[in-house]
Amino acid sequence: MKAIVYRDTGAADVLRLVDRDLPEPGPGEVRVRVAVSGVNPTDWQARSGAGHVKQFAEVTPHLDGADTVDAVGEGVDRGRIGQRVWLYMAAAGRPTGTAAEFTVVPADRAVPLPDEAGFDVGAALGVPALTAHRALTVAEDGPRRLGPGALDGKVVLAAGGAGAVGHAVIQLARWAGATVVSTVSGPQKAALATAAGAHHVVDYRAGDPAAGIRAAAPDGVDIVAEVALGANLALDLAVLRTRGTIAVYGNAGGGPVPLDVPPAMVANARLQFLILYLAGQEARDAAVEDVAAAVRAGALPVGAEHGLPLVRFPLDRTADAHRAVEGGAVGKVVVDVAS
Numbered sequence: 001m002k003a004i005v006y007r008d009t010g011a012a013d014v015l016r017l018v019d020r021d022l023p024e025p026g027p028g029e030v031r032v033r034v035a036v037s038g039v040n041p042t043d044w045q046a047r048s049g050a051g052h053v054k055q056f057a058e059v060t061p062h063l064d065g066a067d068t069v070d071a072v073g074e075g076v077d078r079g080r081i082g083q084r085v086w087l088y089m090a091a092a093g094r095p096t097g098t099a100a101e102f103t104v105v106p107a108d109r110a111v112p113l114p115d116e117a118g119f120d121v122g123a124a125l126g127v128p129a130l131t132a133h134r135a136l137t138v139a140e141d142g143p144r145r146l147g148p149g150a151l152d153g154k155v156v157l158a159a160g161g162a163g164a165v166g167h168a169v170i171q172l173a174r175w176a177g178a179t180v181v182s183t184v185s186g187p188q189k190a191a192l193a194t195a196a197g198a199h200h201v202v203d204y205r206a207g208d209p210a211a212g213i214r215a216a217a218p219d220g221v222d223i224v225a226e227v228a229l230g231a232n233l234a235l236d237l238a239v240l241r242t243r244g245t246i247a248v249y250g251n252a253g254g255g256p257v258p259l260d261v262p263p264a265m266v267a268n269a270r271l272q273f274l275i276l277y278l279a280g281q282e283a284r285d286a287a288v289e290d291v292a293a294a295v296r297a298g299a300l301p302v303g304a305e306h307g308l309p310l311v312r313f314p315l316d317r318t319a320d321a322h323r324a325v326e327g328g329a330v331g332k333v334v335v336d337v338a339s
Helices: 041-048 119-123 126-135 164-175 187-196 209-216 229-239 261-266 281-296 315-326
Strands: 002-005 016-019 029-038 064-072 084-087 102-106 110-112 155-159 179-184 200-203 221-226 240-248 270-273 310-314 332-336
Touching (some): 029 084, 064 119, 084 119, 126 164, 155 164, 164 179, 179 209, 187 200, 200 209, 221 229, 229 240
Parallel strands (some): 240 270, 310 332
Antiparallel strands (some): 029 102
């Protein structure tokens, strides 16, 4: 089979297209033919060695993807062969990610994908959707599970609503009944956040963004899903309601995080940091179940018309796909694995 591998960490040039033997699933595992592989920032960060420890001599990257179960290991229902699935955390603690024609994962990391949902949808779930779910379920006064009505009466602020996680925050929050506000950096991204389902969109580079958010949410924001804490913390605290939560999944730009403690204390604000891999099994299982339900309900479509353009590369250009994500490409970068 064709696969992308790297043996040393570094720039995207370390990625190589190679031929490898077809992997065999072990006990509790499934082998999945991969049609589409999703690329996330954590993929290029792991490849570069930034904040990650390389565990294996050779790694096939990428956590997310979608296609069909091809074989099963001992203890797995053979009825799963031929099942359409979406994959998450394929390369987490394993050397077998989705940038290959076939990959092997624990059976619970291959989630049934409805016939009406394309493989592009499946490949765009994983890290973005599960992270978005976590961000929406850590508030002190909020739900631990998502579904229709779970966020009724709540206001969610999706920072960077044109990004993959921000897009999933908008879609999941709207599906769960929230009023959704999104901040963006210009008209093009405003159109994408609106297409994703945001009720209100505020350009944080124009005028007074706090006033714009407060106009949409006079009583304040219940949950902020934050991608750039250093740049946005002051704005977040200015619009947060009492006992509101800032759920932090990134610090885009890498800026320092100046915290004015007294206003945060007076607001009884919760500053919740999160990363999917260390969220705990119970939280991840809940996220997978709820995201799967949202997919069945048609609540997580992708494509430019739904606010998440797809930026596509063939398998032999996976290095270019990494460069695109690293360079801040607008939309979801995917690798078409199947020829």
